[in-house]
Amino acid sequence: MPPMSMPWVRIALVTLALACAGVAQAAGDAQRGKQIGYTCLGCHGIEDYKNVYPTYSVPKLVGQHPEYIVAALKSYRGKERAHGTMYAQASSLSDQDIEDVAAYLAATPLTPGAPTTGSVPTKVAELCSGCHGRDGVGITGDFPTLSGQHADYLVRALVEYQKGDRKNPVMATFAAQLSAADIKAVADYYGAQRPALKTVLRRNWL
Numbered sequence: 573m574p575p576m577s578m579p580w581v582r583i584a585l586v587t588l589a590l591a592c593a594g595v596a597q598a599a600g601d602a603q604r605g606k607q608i609g610y611t612c613l614g615c616h617g618i619e620d621y622k623n624v625y626p627t628y629s630v631p632k633l634v635g636q637h638p639e640y641i642v643a644a645l646k647s648y649r650g651k652e653r654a655h656g657t658m659y660a661q662a663s664s665l666s667d668q669d670i671e672d673v674a675a676y677l678a679a680t681p682l683t684p685g686a687p688t689t690g691s692v693p694t695k696v697a698e699l700c701s702g703c704h705g706r707d708g709v710g711i712t713g714d715f716p717t718l719s720g721q722h723a724d725y726l727v728r729a730l731v732e733y734q735k736g737d738r739k740n741p742v743m744a745t746f747a748a749q750l751s752a753a754d755i756k757a758v759a760d761y762y763g764a765q766r767p768a769l770k771t772v773l774r775r776n777w778l
């Protein structure tokens with residue numbers, strides 16, 4: 573390499589290093605998130621734990637897209653999603669706390685693949701797969717992964733979009749096109765796909 577080009581190489585490398593540092597910070601610090609996440613395991617860390625009144629399963633978070641976990645926590649904090657406990661949890665967190673806890677809870681997000689089980693319901697093929705995939709893995713971080721999620725939680729979410737209790741204009745449009753039978757079929761289908769989202773187990777905490 574000619575000596576003349578060296579300073580440019582160094583500048584390029586420094587710029588690249590700074591850009592990477594920026595990305596790493598934006599993605600959240602999972603180690604710090606682990607400390608913040610301890611309280612979350614009181615519910616999200618227990619297999620098949622249920623919300624009471626109404627009764628439905630607490631959603632699984634391991635393997636979820638961190639970007640979506642961030643968006644969800646901000647929705648609770650901003651009251652676009654109404655849930656008393658999750659509002660209390662989210663409103664105690666700063667934006668940086670949210671990034672960090674999302675990085676910890678998501679662990680390694682699932683990657684899109686092919687459906688593993690069952691025939692694809694018509695509604696999934698026609699309406700949902702463009703964003704949530706046929707296998708239920710959200711095709712970008714904005715679209716939540718549904719693969720292996722508790723089916724009763726998926727039903728609950730879809731009914732909330734239909735009723736307007738959960739406010740998201742995109743999902744309101746798609747949920748409106750589903751009958752009760754469709755909701756059951758898509759929830760059972762996505763809930764059965766593998767690889768699946770998992771519960772963050774308390775025994776893995778330390």
Ligand code: HEC
Pocket residue numbers: 608609611612613614615616622623629630631633641642644645653654655657658661662673677716
């Ligand atoms: C007392 C039980 C409880 C605790 C503690 C708790 N959660 Fe939750 N969490 C829930 C329930 C129940 C839901 C589903 C609420 C709904 O219907 O929107 C939920 C939903 C969520 C969601 C949305 C998931 C999705 O698929 O949309 C995220 C993200 C989340 N919690 C993160 C956290 C974090 C981070 C903490 C700790 C700072 C935490 N939770 C603490 C019970 C809890």
Ligand code: HEC
Pocket residue numbers: 631643644647695696699700701702703704714715716717718726727729730738739740742743746747750758
């Ligand atoms: C254009 C993209 C798009 C399409 C198509 C779409 N969704 Fe969604 N979906 C989203 C986004 C974005 C969210 C997150 C919204 C929010 O923050 O509440 C979401 C959220 C969900 C959730 C809540 C997940 C959770 O963890 O709480 C379910 C369940 C869901 N979608 C099911 C479906 C089904 C079933 C279909 C087809 C009938 C569908 N979606 C079509 C974009 C889409």
